[in-house]
Amino acid sequence: MKLTVDQVRHVAHLARLALEPEELERFREQLSAILEYAEVLQELDTQAIPATAMVVPLENVMRPDQAGPSLPREEVLANAPQREQDCFRVRAILD
């Protein structure tokens, strides 16, 4: 599976990663090699095999619907790149 630069650019867009042109080319080569290696999985007939997403036999783990203490607002906002009053400041998305 050889990827094209356009495919790599598309995946970078989906992943919201701004990449330099040389990164695009390097990833094109490296990801192609890794995906080629992964082709070996196609040898196995898995039509009748269920997928494993989770290894522990747990399902729908619930907790009681009770309010508990939250993290202190000041400590949480202390890590914010930009804040305004008691909120995270974000860029405008509407003009």
Add this chain to the structure above:
Amino acid sequence: MELFELTLHEASDLLRQHLISSTELTKAVLGRIEAVEAKVKAFVTLTPELALEQAHQADALLAGRAEPPSPLTGIPMALKDIICTKGIRTTCASRMLENFIPPYDAIVVERLRAAGAVFVGKTNMDEFAMGSSTENSAFYPTVNPWAADRVPGGSSGGSAASVSSGGAFYALGTDTGGSVRLPASFCGLVGLKPTYGRVSRYGLVAFASSLDQVGVLAKDVTDCALALQVIAGYDPNDSTSVDTPVPDYHRGLQGGLRGLRLGVPKEYFVEGMQPEVAAVLRQALDKLSELGAELREVNMPHTGYSLPAYYLIAPAEASANLARYDGVKYGYSDQKAEDLWDAYARTRGHGFGPEVKRRIMLGTYALSAGYYDAYYLKAQKVRTLIKQDFDQAFKDFQALVVPTSPTVAFRLGDKTGDPLAMYLSDVCTLTANLAGIPAISIPCGFVDGLPVGLQILGPPFAEDLLLRVAYAYEQATTWHRQRPRI
């Protein structure tokens, strides 16, 4: 013998007998770190003031008592820098979190604090735990204490190097595909990855959520059992935590090997394995037979498909988990962008290092429209086959014994240019993560002065059995007593 050379249990015995104080122990370890850290570079952040304060508190607790609250009371230890520590910077060795100060403790940290542990610092790692050599740290590579030109393994390389060099009596790491066991093997330590669900992951920065598990790096098996005892157990904060009783691991060590059936899957003796490493392992297996275990070969036909399955599943999960780094709530944020979309892309493009970006790209691709079935779903089905191999093997055998790594520690820079070659370092370890089973690596010899690890794999929640096998081997050998000369 210097204080920092003691094992955890030896130090704990001296504390209990009031022959030394935690403050003395802590000063000895901090002095050792000061002497070797410039060479080893095991830490991202050192916390000497906190350590001395905790040591002081531990000494107050220990004074006038016959029994300390826990064997870990007053013992200096190190935490991988992916485990959240309230008020202490937690970076994941990434520019993205270079200045991140968690507002809460991980549950494992809470449990260690309650046991009276002493925190000397946060250890270096591959960025977001993605790597096998600690060279993917955004800050600097860690060096193997056994040889200045070798990697310590990864991704918990800083944790391993700190314990191996005397900078901590034990350390916590995390293991998503071998990240505790590989560094344990490369640095001559005991490294345990518990069963998925055995230890709470609350407060652990997520990499691949169906595979991640917190583990222990220690100087011997007894130390490993003592540390596991404190961090294991159900936690309602982690919905993957399993509510099953925690046995007394220390008491279980003595059972011996007589009558145990151990399987040896030949698929783990992979092509390209260093012949000298294979020879050391054969001797270790002979030793286990000599000690009374019954060893037989077993077929695990899907083992060879683990690596490609893992390197689709783990990056897919990582690409979803790492979507949270958007430069809004915490972490690195690019302020020069034109609009919101541009801000996301630039923040992530600049904040993440090359391996993290590579895995996000790989995972995003494997999950994207048109490729999901061929890659991600296929890998998950193969994961089922790999798990079935284990289920089958554990019908006949109580545990399996295999290499931890096909080679000893490789040279710094040897694999940084070839991601696939780096991924191959995990070939013997990542099966346990895919199957969710516990696995331990213990020292079993040396090749060219570099440590070799023997890996023992067991069925879910058989940590007690793994520790018992490991202990029996350890008591009959002296490899674990060797320390690097730095």
